[in-house]
Structures are given as structure tokens and as C-alpha cells.
Amino acid sequence: MTPLPLLLTLSSLLFTLGLFAVLTRRNVILILVGIELMFNAANINFIxxxxxxxxxxxxxxxxxxxxxxxxxAAEAAVGLAIILMGFRHTRSTDLNRLDSLHG
Amino acid sequence: MQLLPEAVLVLTALVLLGAAVAVETQSGKPISKHAAIVIAACGVVLAGLALCYVPVDVDSGKSLIVIDPLAHIFKAVVLGLGLLAVLLPPARGEIPQPGEFYALMLFALTGLLLTTGTNHLLFLFVALELASLSLYLLVGFSRTARAAEASLKYFLFGGVSAAFLLFGLSFLYGFAHSATLAGVADALGAGPPSALAVTGLVMVVVGLGFKLAAAPFHYWAPDVYQGAPATSAALVVAASKVVGMVVLVRFLMLGFHAVSAAGSAAWGGMVAGWSPWLAVLAAVSMVLGNVLALAQTSVRRLLAYSAVANTGYLLVAMSANGASAAGAALFYVIVYGLATLGALAVTAAVERDRGNDSPVAFAGLIHRSPWQAVALLVFLTSLAGIPPLAGFVGKFVLFSAAMAESTKGGTPGLTWLVALAAIMSAISLYYYLSVLKQAFVRDTPDGGNTAAAGPTLSPAHFLAVALPAMALVVLGLFPALLLDPIASALVASLGLR
Incomplete structure (x- = not known):
């Protein structure tokens, strides 16, 4: 048996872990980390x-x-710039503080 | 030669950046808004001229970049919508650095142009990300707290959807061992779709559903429409949506046509095809978009929920899985883009005049600025689908094609979905008309100076309102001008009949 199923399991776990971080964390930096995990899960798949x-x-x-x-990498750079811009206004990286827009 | 329009756009962007630096070091002040708009608009027009010299060819399966007739038409459409967005000027002091802003705008347009013309998964992903990364920044460019929040939300949702897209593409690669849509189609034709292909498809549709603001993935849309500068919002609502639709058509009609070939629009085809799944997305988008739009007190947010609803109509046509329905969807998305962009341009004018974008701010618009009110009438009635405007033709063609394609096998097919779309479309009339009622029937609250000068618009802003309105009237009277080229392009590019 090739190790392919094992590797796919690993990447799926990594993807789920990233998605879980994105959905549960309130700190935007940690959400960004979650997104990076999801990207790297895809990279494992490709290889x-x-x-x-x-x-x-x-x-x-x-x-x-x-x-x-x-x-x-480009995404992380753009993301950190945007997070920094948000930080200048709210003095926090907490997603719950970002609630000025609602209908 | 194939990349001439994109090259022109990138060169213009570099010239603009250079000019911005030169002006700032010379005078100590950033380049003026007007100069930046003129340079950027010239670049887009030149790119349009360059597009005429690009040789049109069908996909040979060997090159990354494909300028097939479909790509050619939609590059022209994207450049047109991009020009309108560039012409829609930001408010005074809204954009502190116009040089960088318009350069990013040109980079975003480059990405969108590249995205329309490829059948290669890797190239598609790179082009889409070029457009997306520029758009995230454009949304947050005005340095207000609202823009920062809109940009952050757009980025977070966009990043997750890009990850879904890439993860889906990795499964498609693993399934087909090829990175072209034709390769995926071949692999699917060779046997029943494996779990790899299904997982890949679902993840790709999630990623694209975000781009199109389909229902469960639409949370970013209202915030971006409301918080972003009008100029970047115009690019997001019109050009990015059109491109998302082209990509979806290429994916489903070229790559995954085989999965759903056996009339799987019927409920019995639940296991085999993507149609029923797309139909559910369509239904959720239509219901959620229209119902939530009813409760909005900001016209920009109202337009955002109407965007969700309109994505639902588009997905109705896509789930019918046929050439005529796909053609109708592509026609409708162009018409929709023009109408929303125009409505946003009028809203931006009213917002600058009255200070906010609630429907009440539109009161008495007919007295303050009759031609703006008439243009708004054209945009909103076209969105609602009232003849003789293009929106009516678009909806009519869309619904009838979806009906005809899905009932081919004698099954009831998508009748329920088309009926739901028609009902929802009637509901949408309520919120479009409530804005128009303010503009035409109510008087300006402070009475008094109605006869005095209304909001005077810059020439560029005037064009951004007038051109889409004229286009909607012309396309409403002569829809064949656009419908026929799209239909023949689908036949020539994707081999659909």
C-alpha cells in the first residue's frame, strides 16, 4: 500500500484544524494562522x-x-497590512470589536 | 500579442505610480485625484483598443492563456465595467493617495482579465488571487474605521474561500492528474466520478460561491458594499461578479459537464450530479437575499442583499445545465453588473449631497436632480425586471431557458425553482420601488431650497451614471446585440450546443 491515504488523512486533518481555528478564534492574527494552515494542507495534497x-x-x-x-506569502502580507489598519482604529485585534457595520 | 491588454494595464499602472512619486517629491503633495483618474481611464481605454488586436483562437489544450471568443467578449465587458468604476470618482478627501489607489485598480483589472481567459487550474488560481488581493486593499483604502472593517472582513472571508478553492483544486489534480479543465472532463468521462472529484467540485463551488456572494457565503457583501469607497465597491459589485460567473461557467460546462449530463436536474439525479446541490444554493440565495433586503435602512446594503438574490437567479440557470441557460446567465450577469454599478453611482452622489444613504436621503431627488432620478429609475426597474429595460429581457431569457433545459427529458425538472425565482422577483419589486417612491413622490425634507442647485456632478461621475443607463435601454430594446455573440461564443469556445 502506498502512503497516499495516510498523507490525505494528514492534509484533511490540517485543513479541518485550520478551519476550526478560523471559525472559533476571535483574534484576527490567529484566524490568519488558520488560513495559512488550510493553504498548507492543500500543498501536502499536491505533493x-x-x-x-x-x-x-x-x-x-x-x-x-x-x-x-x-x-x-502575498496573502499574509496584505492581510497583516489590513489588520494593522484595523488596529489603528480600534486598538485591538479582536473581531468582536469590529461591529460598526450592520443593517 | 495575447497579453497585450494586460500589458497595457500593467504599464499604465507603473506609469501612474511613477507619476505619483514624481509629483509628490516635486510639490510635496500627492498627485491630484483628477490626474490619476485621467491616466487610469486612458490606460483602460488603450487596453480596450489593444484587445481588438488580440488574435481570437479556440483552446488547443496546450497553452495556459486561451483567448477564445468567450474570453474575448468578457475581457471587453470587464474593461467596460472597469472603466465605469474608474470614472466614478471618490468623494473629496476620501482617498488620501490617488496614485496608489488607481494603480491597484489597474492591477485588479489585470487579474480579472487574466481570469476570464484560461482553462488551466493553476493559472486560474493565480489570476484570481491577483484580482482578489488588489480588491481587499482597494476596499480598505479610504482609512476610515468603516473601510478598515469592511476590508478586514472581505479579506478574512476571501482568504478562507481561496483556501477552499486551492484545496478543491488539489483534489481535482489528484483525480485527473492534469491541471486543465479538459483533463478533468476526460477523467470524468472515463468512469463514474470518484470521491476525489466530488470533494474537489464541492470545495471549488464553495470558493466561487464566495466570489459571487451566493447565500451561505455572502456575509462579507453587505459590509463591503457599505464600508468601501464607492469606486472600489463598483469594481467589486460589477466586474468581480461577472468574472466569477465566467469562471463558474467554464468549470461546470467544460470540466464537469459529464457528471450532470444525464438530466440530473431531476431530483432522482441527486447522487450523480451537481445540479440539485446548485439548485439548493440558488433557492437559499434568492429567499435570503430578497427577504433580508426588505429590512435594510441603507441603500448600499439593500443593493448588497439584492446582489445575493441575483446570484440566486444566476445559479437557477446554471443548475439547469445547458448551453442556452448558461448563455442566458452570462447575459444576465452583464445586465445586472451595469444596473448595480449605475445604482451605486447614483447612491454615491446622493450620499455626498445628503450625508447618508438611507432611502429617506433620496426624497425629492426628482426636484433636486431630475436626470439622476430618471437614471435611478432605469437602474432599479431594470434590476426589478420591468420591460422594456434589459433586466426584463435578462430575467425572461434566464427563466425560460432554465425551464426549457431542465424539462427536456419530460420530467418536471426545475419548475419549482423557476416558480420560486418568479415569486422572489415579484417580492424584490417592493424594496426597489420603495427607494423610487422616495425619489419621485416625496419632497425633500427641508423643503426650501429644492429649486436651488442640486448636486452638481463632475463630468466623470456623470459618465459613470449616464453610460450604464444608456446601455441598459439599448440592450433592453436590442438584446440580440449581446445575446447572439454570447451564444455563438459558447458554441465555439466550450463546444456546447
């Missing part, structure tokens, strides 16, 4: 499918991972 799938001369899996890492 696992590439390694244990049929031969792939185009290296699509590793390509996906390289681009995903770069995008996750």
Missing part, C-alpha cells in the same frame, strides 16, 4: 498526488505548490 500518482513530466504538482507558497 502527495504528484509523488504517488502516475509519472508527471510537467511537474504540475510541485508547480502548484511553489505558486501557492508565493501566493500565501
Amino acid at each position: 502527495a498526488f504528484w509523488r504517488y500518482g502516475p509519472p508527471d513530466p510537467d511537474l504540475i504538482g510541485p508547480m502548484f505548490v511553489l505558486f501557492a507558497i508565493a501566493i500565501a
Whole structure:
């Protein structure tokens, strides 16, 4: 048996863990960490499918991972900038303090 | 040559950034709003001209970038909507640094253009993220507490949806061992869909559902519509929605056509296809969007919930799974984008004049500025679907195509869903008309200076209101101008009949 199912289990666990952090945490920094976990779960999938799938001369899996890492970094940079902007107004990173917009 | 419009946009953005730095070091003040708008608008127009020289070709399955007829039409549409958004000027002092703001606007447009023209999963993801990351920043650019909050919420929801999309794409790659939609379709044609393909599809639809503001994933929409500067909100509501729809059509009609081929719109097809699932999303979006819109006291939030409802109508057509329904949905999303963008432009004008965007602020608009009131009438009645405007044609084509496609096999198909859509559409009339009633029937509360000068708009703002209104009237009278090209583009690009 190939270790593919094990790796998929690991990535699914990581994704669920990230989603759980996003849904339960009130601190925006920790939510950002959760999003990064979810991105990395996808990266594990790409490498696992590439390694244990049929031969792939185009290296699509590793390509996906390289681009995903770069995008996750850009996303974190943009996210921290936005969080900082919010912090200037509320002096907090607590999501519950952000309630000026409602219908 | 294929990337000429995108190259023009990026070059303009760099020129704009350079000019902003030069002006700031020379005079110590940021570049003026008007100069930035002129440069950005010129860039978008030039990109439109460049688009005429891009060779149109069908997908050979080898290249990342595909300029098929569908991509060509929608690049033109996105540039048009982008131009209107650029022309809608921010309020005085709303944008502290216009140079960076409009450069980001051009980067977002570049991402949206790239997204329309690809069948490759990796390229699609990168292009979509280029657009999204620029949009998050644009929403928060005005440095008010409301904009910061809107931007943060947009970013958090967007980041999670991007993660869902990427996770879904990883399963599709694992299933098809290919990163093209054609590869996914081949793998699906080879046998029954495995759990990998289904998981991948569900996650991708969740990711795209966020982009389109479909019902359970719509929480960001009202806050972004309300808190963002009008200029960036216009780009989000119109261009980003149109592009999301194009991507959804490519995914479902090219990649996943096979899964749902056997008339799975019937309830019996629950296990096999994505249609019933999409139908449920459509129903939830329509009901939730329309009902919540009834209770809004801010016209911007009202437009946001109407956006959720309109996504529901679009998903009705997509769940019918047919070429004519997909064509109708693509026509409708363009018409919807024009109408919402125009309504937002009028709302921005009223907001600057009266200080808020409650329906009451619209009272007496017909006396203060008759042409703005008439334009608002065009936008809102088009959204409500009243003839002879384009919104009526759009809804009519949408509902009848969904009905015809889904009842092909003699089953009742989506009759229930189309009926629900028609009822919800009637309910939506109430909240659109309540705004129009204020504008046309009520007097301005402070009476007095109604005859005095109403809000005078800058020429750019005038264009951002007048052009979509004219487009809606023309498309309402001659819908074939756009319907026929879209239908033939679907046949040529995706091989749908």
C-alpha cells in the first residue's frame, strides 16, 4: 500500500484544524494562522498526488505548490497590512470589536 | 500579442505610480485625484483598443492563456465595467493617495482579465488571487474605521474561500492528474466520478460561491458594499461578479459537464450530479437575499442583499445545465453588473449631497436632480425586471431557458425553482420601488431650497451614471446585440450546443 491515504488523512486533518481555528478564534492574527494552515494542507495534497500518482513530466504538482507558497506569502502580507489598519482604529485585534457595520 | 491588454494595464499602472512619486517629491503633495483618474481611464481605454488586436483562437489544450471568443467578449465587458468604476470618482478627501489607489485598480483589472481567459487550474488560481488581493486593499483604502472593517472582513472571508478553492483544486489534480479543465472532463468521462472529484467540485463551488456572494457565503457583501469607497465597491459589485460567473461557467460546462449530463436536474439525479446541490444554493440565495433586503435602512446594503438574490437567479440557470441557460446567465450577469454599478453611482452622489444613504436621503431627488432620478429609475426597474429595460429581457431569457433545459427529458425538472425565482422577483419589486417612491413622490425634507442647485456632478461621475443607463435601454430594446455573440461564443469556445 502506498502512503497516499495516510498523507490525505494528514492534509484533511490540517485543513479541518485550520478551519476550526478560523471559525472559533476571535483574534484576527490567529484566524490568519488558520488560513495559512488550510493553504498548507492543500500543498501536502499536491505533493502527495504528484509523488504517488502516475509519472508527471510537467511537474504540475510541485508547480502548484511553489505558486501557492508565493501566493500565501502575498496573502499574509496584505492581510497583516489590513489588520494593522484595523488596529489603528480600534486598538485591538479582536473581531468582536469590529461591529460598526450592520443593517 | 495575447497579453497585450494586460500589458497595457500593467504599464499604465507603473506609469501612474511613477507619476505619483514624481509629483509628490516635486510639490510635496500627492498627485491630484483628477490626474490619476485621467491616466487610469486612458490606460483602460488603450487596453480596450489593444484587445481588438488580440488574435481570437479556440483552446488547443496546450497553452495556459486561451483567448477564445468567450474570453474575448468578457475581457471587453470587464474593461467596460472597469472603466465605469474608474470614472466614478471618490468623494473629496476620501482617498488620501490617488496614485496608489488607481494603480491597484489597474492591477485588479489585470487579474480579472487574466481570469476570464484560461482553462488551466493553476493559472486560474493565480489570476484570481491577483484580482482578489488588489480588491481587499482597494476596499480598505479610504482609512476610515468603516473601510478598515469592511476590508478586514472581505479579506478574512476571501482568504478562507481561496483556501477552499486551492484545496478543491488539489483534489481535482489528484483525480485527473492534469491541471486543465479538459483533463478533468476526460477523467470524468472515463468512469463514474470518484470521491476525489466530488470533494474537489464541492470545495471549488464553495470558493466561487464566495466570489459571487451566493447565500451561505455572502456575509462579507453587505459590509463591503457599505464600508468601501464607492469606486472600489463598483469594481467589486460589477466586474468581480461577472468574472466569477465566467469562471463558474467554464468549470461546470467544460470540466464537469459529464457528471450532470444525464438530466440530473431531476431530483432522482441527486447522487450523480451537481445540479440539485446548485439548485439548493440558488433557492437559499434568492429567499435570503430578497427577504433580508426588505429590512435594510441603507441603500448600499439593500443593493448588497439584492446582489445575493441575483446570484440566486444566476445559479437557477446554471443548475439547469445547458448551453442556452448558461448563455442566458452570462447575459444576465452583464445586465445586472451595469444596473448595480449605475445604482451605486447614483447612491454615491446622493450620499455626498445628503450625508447618508438611507432611502429617506433620496426624497425629492426628482426636484433636486431630475436626470439622476430618471437614471435611478432605469437602474432599479431594470434590476426589478420591468420591460422594456434589459433586466426584463435578462430575467425572461434566464427563466425560460432554465425551464426549457431542465424539462427536456419530460420530467418536471426545475419548475419549482423557476416558480420560486418568479415569486422572489415579484417580492424584490417592493424594496426597489420603495427607494423610487422616495425619489419621485416625496419632497425633500427641508423643503426650501429644492429649486436651488442640486448636486452638481463632475463630468466623470456623470459618465459613470449616464453610460450604464444608456446601455441598459439599448440592450433592453436590442438584446440580440449581446445575446447572439454570447451564444455563438459558447458554441465555439466550450463546444456546447
